[in-house]
Amino acid sequence: MAATLRDVARLAGVSTSTASRALTLPERVNAATRAKVQAAATSIGYAPNKAARGLITGRTGTIGLVLPDLANPFFPSVAKGVQARARAADVAVFLADTDEDAAAEAGLVQALSKQVDGLILCSPRMSVDELNAVAADTTVVLVNRLVGDLPAVIFDHQDGMRQPIAHLVALGHRRIAWVGGPATSWSSEQRGKGLAVAAAELGVELIEVGHFPPHYDGGMAAADQVVATGASAVVAYNDLVALGLLARLHTRGIAVPGDLSVVGIDDIAMSRMARPALTTVRMPKQQAGRLAVELLLSLLDGVESGARKTLTVELMVRDSTGVNQRPEDGTV
Amino acid sequence: MAATLRDVARLAGVSTSTASRALTLPERVNAATRAKVQAAATSIGYAPNKAARGLITGRTGTIGLVLPDLANPFFPSVAKGVQARARAADVAVFLADTDEDAAAEAGLVQALSKQVDGLILCSPRMSVDELNAVAADTTVVLVNRLVGDLPAVIFDHQDGMRQPIAHLVALGHRRIAWVGGPATSWSSEQRGKGLAVAAAELGVELIEVGHFPPHYDGGMAAADQVVATGASAVVAYNDLVALGLLARLHTRGIAVPGDLSVVGIDDIAMSRMARPALTTVRMPKQQAGRLAVELLLSLLDGVESGARKTLTVELMVRDSTGVNQRPEDGTV
């Protein structure tokens, strides 16, 4: 059996409340007794039972992270950031993968919300109403989605989508295709809009090729339609789709970037490893995770209420010389 | 405030103990009262406080998953499997990423172990002694590492490493290089041994090129040494290393597989997307995660004690026709 606070108290010859104070509010205790208690605690390897503490303080020291799919490299990056920041704050993280299933997501969130102080919902697929319902009885921070005034960490799609367009225009492109993600995806909508605005401003044509699954196979499926548009460049919903495009274009003997330029979005590790390396728009994924935790913690402390953080994104122009290839997420 | 069991009991006009029984041991309660209680519970959206329950039952309904690095695609796959199986058993999962830091890992495990029923340690970096110490006061299941008799889920490196060697031999290779992972890695050691045994059996030469970081950059670093060995084929510690090799070989103008054949290990999603696609040894990562959970749960129920599961691995021969490209981890 693990040591309890009573054991510590007994060993130190004080009451349990004094032992408790010595460990959690050191200032309110005589230095001598404090030392005794702390010595006793370490000597028997005492670790507080967080569940018991949570029962009385109402804080469990735990947050939940819900995301659509760990197999999509975007999400482990966010998770890594969340995890790191939470640990620094001595907070534990429950992880839940919903498998891109909106219904499962709602159920999971429901269940999780009872066991945590707050929830980070990354790219949630559930409806606005469901989301508002959850937010009504749990502290929630959204990542990569905006719903009403709910606290959120998002990426600057406005500026972020202007960058690849400006880049392509500078290279002489005038007809640019856009391969969208799922029709229900908030970020796909934002990305499409951002590109359209930038294209209009810069006086070039943006051709929307349609909605595709946000995966490698989605890119394979989109490739021929992209070619048929006659565009000289294409921006893909994300890097996975861009890599799928690359594969199919290669099969068809279409040179990249010679015949067609391809730009991805997200900057997953894989995009640096493709050949040709993929020019992409970097989303600071780990940072988003870290910020989401900070936002959530400050919300729990009652510091802020309707906060929203928008993260700067950055065009990564990749070429064979390896310029600009530094990884966001550490060495991979 | 969330509804408590007392609220349910009051609403149903019974005592809290009856309410408790009606919800957890339905057989021991009159059908009529049971129905009343259950109706009351759902009507106010009652969900039991797991922390309070855990305080008394000694079971928290939570397990911990500790892994070295979410940025390495191997681990999110395992995590996905763990997560899915745990959810099916209505068990929550704490996630901890140690950043490949053995010291941090030991501390994390220590802290986590107090809050969970059991721990899944995936490719743990800590020492045998530390591991035994942890296992002494927590139920632990190892994944991808073997220490004494500790319960573990591992991959069949014996047979797994014979497959790529046999494949390469069949293609006519007689000098095969092996690019090992970190010197401290259990799986690197196992893989190296397995290859050596197979090479000896098949009468070909295995040249150990040394130890490299288990990343893309490690492969880049190893490439020139591999070339210098004069081997006609190389097996890399993992796919990331293999992809790094591919990149550097391409830079040097060495054709793959024309001049040099490259085989990876793990079958991460990325390996299907490389060009040329990477022949690799598939490790059933999600399955390992699922089995680890099952093993842990049965251990917690006192069913088994020194169990060990060995998973079959499978050579994935990749070529430009797309044969054998089905993904393990769902569509990516």
Place this chain on the structure above:
DNA sequence: GTGAAAGCGCTAACAG
């Protein structure tokens, strides 16, 4: 079959 009472490990008043 059901209720009363005790207590899991801890913290938060409240006295002293």
Place this chain on the structure above:
DNA sequence: CTGTTAGCGCTTTCAC
């Protein structure tokens, strides 16, 4: 500054 008391929400004897 420290000890006593109460109780978080739940399960589990133990009577009835």
